């Protein structure tokens with residue numbers, strides 16, 4: 001997953017060489033420090049690790065990497081078992097990757113992810129992340145302010161919302177085939193001022209490396225003051241529109257999942273309380289903070305009635 005060059009090299013070698021010889025050779029190469037070469041190539045393939053933005057601090061330790069990358073909601077791969085997602089992403093192809101940016105903008109374009117990786121102002125931010133199901137984590141994302149992309153395409157005044165769509169690849173995503181009743185592909189949206197907010201990040205990395213597939217590779221949105229289902233993964237289309245768009249979970253169960261989905265301890269989900277969060281992996285209970293602790297960034301956006 002890390003990079004293309006060593007993977008091609010491994011494939012050609014394993015095809016050309018009997019397996020026991022190949023395995024021995026790999027062990028030798030590893031012992032000789034060749035994995036160091038792999039890491040060097042990886043570093044030149046993206047902005048990792050990016051400089052950490054010290055403005056964003058945590059009130060808790062960073063979640064261990066194995067936990068954040070081993071407990072995932074990514075229904076396209078497995079809608080039922082969060083621990084199984086990481087084992088079902090193997091066939092998902094994330095390079096090359098293009099994102100179509102379209103709708104009410106002066107400069108619609110198809111972006112190549114490699115181009116974004118070369119040109120955008122990447123940084124690392126420590127953010128809390130809270131799922132509507134109440135589990136939570138705190139992780140270092142690598143990304144850039146989504147407002148940078150918005151400015152580059154010059155939205156017209158009529159553009160009031162931004163709509164996002166996930167890639168639609170049932171052949172690579174076994175959960176889509178196993179659960180055909182969902183309205184695939186996954187879709188989400190933000191109001192324009194939310195999309196422009198300083199917290200809203202377009203993310204391509206986690207723990208100083210490219211995003212693992214199970215965490216939304218190769219590119220996702222992160223909005224830490226909202227429940228996690230707003231942070232759509234594996235994005236291929238961004239559309240600027242005038243009317244509030246439908247969103248995946250709101251369409252399925254409008255009484256349970258609102259458009260705004262701002263984290264609020266005082267507003268229970270119809271089937272469970274949101275007063276506490278459970279921090280993975282030990283599921284320690286902590287009181288939920290209003291807007292997940294990001295109130296100073298987002299208080300001005302709302303009048304208290306948004307659900």
Ligand code: MTE
Nearest residue numbers: 072073074075131166186215228229231233
């Ligand atoms: N994006 C897509 N395309 N499909 C999904 O099922 N799940 C959402 C969100 N983005 C989801 C998605 C939910 S419910 C959460 S909590 C977060 O991704 C989980 O992100 P993580 O696996 O990196 O913790």
